[in-house]
Amino acid sequence: MTDLTASLKKELQALKEKHLFRTLRVMQSSPDAHVMLDGRPFVNFASNNYLGLANDDRLKRAAMQAIERWGAGATASRLLGGTTDLHARLEDALARFKRTEAAAVFPSGYHANLGTLPALMGAEDTVLLDRLCHASLIDGARMSRARLKVFRHNDPEDLERTLQRIAGRGRKWIVTESAFSMDGDVAPLPDIVSLAKRYGACTYVDEAHATGVSGPEGRGIINQFGLEKDVDVCMGTLSKALGGMGGFVCGNRTLVEWIHNRCRSFIYSTALSPACAASALTAIGLCLSDSARRQKLFRLSARLRQGLGLEPASRGPAGPIIPYLLGSEKAALRLSKSLWEKGVFAPAIRPPTVPKGTARLRFSLTANHSDEDVDAVIRILRHV
Ligand SMILES: Cc1ncc(COP(=O)(O)O)c(C=O)c1O
Incomplete structure (x- = not known):
């Protein structure tokens, strides 16, 4: 092993110990509201495909x-x-x-x-x-x-x-x-x-x-x-x-x-x-x-925010990005994993993407989600 590889390995190990290590998830479907990951179906709350146009x-x-x-x-x-x-x-x-x-x-x-x-x-x-x-x-x-x-x-x-x-x-x-x-x-x-x-x-x-x-x-x-x-x-x-x-x-x-x-x-x-x-x-x-997609997106967003017990957004209606704050990296990873096991893909967002102490799940909605998708995640979150 070269010096470089050895030192990178050591630093990657340190990231793992701090719950900051990142890995890629490989999708076997187009990136829509419902996706296949690791050969299993998931409701996908991880895209920025807000209007659901990526697969249009x-x-x-x-x-x-x-x-x-x-x-x-x-x-x-x-x-x-x-x-x-x-x-x-x-x-x-x-x-x-x-x-x-x-x-x-x-x-x-x-x-x-x-x-x-x-x-x-x-x-x-x-x-x-x-x-x-x-x-x-x-x-x-x-x-x-x-x-x-x-x-x-x-x-x-x-x-x-x-x-x-x-x-x-x-x-x-x-x-x-x-x-x-x-x-x-x-x-x-x-x-x-x-x-x-x-x-x-x-x-x-x-x-x-x-x-x-x-x-x-x-x-x-x-x-x-x-x-x-x-x-x-x-x-x-x-x-x-x-x-x-x-x-x-x-x-x-x-x-x-x-x-x-x-x-x-x-x-x-x-x-x-x-x-x-x-x-x-x-x-x-x-x-x-077509404003129908936007209207649906804001309706879904209000439904999810309310279901999660979040405050209404200031300065206008809440958009499609809904942060669910946990604080520690470990707690965010743990909740993301529990949702994963129940078929919900909502990745943990950790530093340096967000400031230390504000690790979270970031739910992002698309107009291709349904009320049932939103209700399912609310139900699951209440149980885990
Ligand atoms: C606020 C903001 N600006 C710029 C970018 C970069 O855009 P792109 O993904 O098209 O490179 C992103 C991507 O996540 C972003 O969130």
């Missing part, structure tokens, strides 16, 4: 037709030759969907955050991040070499105190999610935007979990609050409610031209595949034309 025939048909028409891969980075008419139409549709001037599409949401933050922020600047921001926002902010400050989760008063303490010449950036990935709660965007105006800060809002879900047409929480003109950068993904893969940044034309010229993950990575671009275009159309 219309998206699959669009992807297959795009492969026939455009080929399997985009073959080059966006600037080098990887931009087809399909990518241009998708960016157009995203800009209209988010009510902005323009959009830039990336191979994933992670790419979008990892490249866009360092393209916009530099060593002179200060980035103020909500404490529960996603890893891709933290990593992008770190790569920018800006000074990082963390404010208390969804707390405009703490944000204001932090803004007051910033000195120096650079820009100030407030970075937040609009719907938080592991807690499902909504950021106080109107307060954040008004603080940004008062203190001359720019705003970067990640709508990964709001896109397709929130607002009357699924346009997101920025739209729900009518803040399209006030937020500088709106980021999102095609990989959650839109059922496919890819990321995007929406904003004004100048912002998008800047991304084309300065964003390394846009410039130096192969473009989104034609299949993904086509399925995303179809998903946006479905989002706009």
Whole structure:
């Protein structure tokens, strides 16, 4: 065994002892509300397929037709030759969907955050991040070499105190999610935007979990609050409610031209595949034309929250992400295992994904779940 392997093994063993070791679960079915895992059927509460579109025939048909028409891969980075008419139409549709001037599409949401933050922020600047921001926002902010400050989760008063303490010449950036990935709660965007105006800060809002879900047409929480003109950068993904893969940044034309010229993950990575671009275009159309899935999702969410005895959500109806807090990693793993034995797949979420002491099960709903699925998990949780 080499020195490297021996030391990795030792560290992996330490993770196991701390209940932080992670393994992959292999699925033998498409990732829908009901799945096959290890050869057994499960009700699946582990996907971000909120609208249940990942396995939708219309998206699959669009992807297959795009492969026939455009080929399997985009073959080059966006600037080098990887931009087809399909990518241009998708960016157009995203800009209209988010009510902005323009959009830039990336191979994933992670790419979008990892490249866009360092393209916009530099060593002179200060980035103020909500404490529960996603890893891709933290990593992008770190790569920018800006000074990082963390404010208390969804707390405009703490944000204001932090803004007051910033000195120096650079820009100030407030970075937040609009719907938080592991807690499902909504950021106080109107307060954040008004603080940004008062203190001359720019705003970067990640709508990964709001896109397709929130607002009357699924346009997101920025739209729900009518803040399209006030937020500088709106980021999102095609990989959650839109059922496919890819990321995007929406904003004004100048912002998008800047991304084309300065964003390394846009410039130096192969473009989104034609299949993904086509399925995303179809998903946006479905989002706009069909609100029934969203309505069902919010109804199921209220039913599950009530069944679990959780408080109603603040700032609007509760979305599809429902955290069931346990605290210790061991307790979260134990409960996840008990549910697993009863045919419910709800993985334990542990640090570093969530802060220490807040390990949990994260139930995420899709419009393809039924009332019976929700009632079954409530019943099982009462017994275990
Ligand atoms: C808040 C947030 N931003 C960005 C991403 C990255 O998006 P993608 O999965 O498309 O890479 C995620 C993924 O989980 C996320 O939760």
